[in-house]
Amino acid sequence: MQQAAVAFGQAAFLARPPRRPPHRMGWAEAGGVAAGRGRASLPRPRLSASLSIDAGGYGDEHAPLFPRQQAWDPYKILGVDHDASEEEIRSARNFLLKQYAGHEETEEAIEGAYEKIIMKSYSHRKKSKINLKSKIQKQVEESPSWFKAMLGFFEVPSAEIISRRLALFAFIAGWSIVTSAETGPTFQLALSLVSCIYFLNEKMKNLSRASMTGFGVFVGGWIVGSLLVPVIPTFAIPPTWSIELLSSLVAYVFLFLGCTFLK
Numbered sequence: 001m002q003q004a005a006v007a008f009g010q011a012a013f014l015a016r017p018p019r020r021p022p023h024r025m026g027w028a029e030a031g032g033v034a035a036g037r038g039r040a041s042l043p044r045p046r047l048s049a050s051l052s053i054d055a056g057g058y059g060d061e062h063a064p065l066f067p068r069q070q071a072w073d074p075y076k077i078l079g080v081d082h083d084a085s086e087e088e089i090r091s092a093r094n095f096l097l098k099q100y101a102g103h104e105e106t107e108e109a110i111e112g113a114y115e116k117i118i119m120k121s122y123s124h125r126k127k128s129k130i131n132l133k134s135k136i137q138k139q140v141e142e143s144p145s146w147f148k149a150m151l152g153f154f155e156v157p158s159a160e161i162i163s164r165r166l167a168l169f170a171f172i173a174g175w176s177i178v179t180s181a182e183t184g185p186t187f188q189l190a191l192s193l194v195s196c197i198y199f200l201n202e203k204m205k206n207l208s209r210a211s212m213t214g215f216g217v218f219v220g221g222w223i224v225g226s227l228l229v230p231v232i233p234t235f236a237i238p239p240t241w242s243i244e245l246l247s248s249l250v251a252y253v254f255l256f257l258g259c260t261f262l263k
Helices: 002-015 027-036 074-078 086-099 104-141 145-151 159-178 186-204 207-231 243-261
Strands: none
Touching: 074 086, 074 104, 086 104, 159 186, 159 243, 186 207, 186 243, 207 243
């Protein structure tokens, strides 16, 4: 009896149809089912792993990293105005080089734009300087003859010569101010006069002429100083400064100008 029951169960199990695995619908089938239900929707495609957003706003890996790399205007590449100063231009260039470090094409574009702007600025300054010099020369040529003759006695030396002689006479003036309460500036005046004659003799190559010119400049400065001192308000003059000291300071100025700019 028990064996008959087991045989009956096995026959019933074999008689059942096999189960099919669950069917997974593809995109097209899912779309068809959704359309049949009145909701036409497709699954969203996933973004590619190579798509990225860089500083320039480009997703293609072959696109330039710097968005203004292809601009023809160097000011636009650096992101500065046309009237920007050299310091602003240099700061913009350093900032961009730091931000896009490692991108060779971008660095070359930034450096090229910076060089173009600097060269353009240099050429403009040089041209302006030449134009100013030409204007001054033209005005001198159109000036009266007496003015031309007067200009013939003057020259403009180098900045180094001017600075050295200015430092010398400024030292003598300071020395006179420090020792004004003890002694008068007699020695300092003599030293400044000898220095003026020495510098004039270097240019004139004539000691007699240099001496006469230096002494005349000294006398003229002393006279102007004597006339100018009474006009200066008393509150602007320290109480320890004498009239002799003030006249000496004016004479130092005349001696400096004479030995520096006279031919």
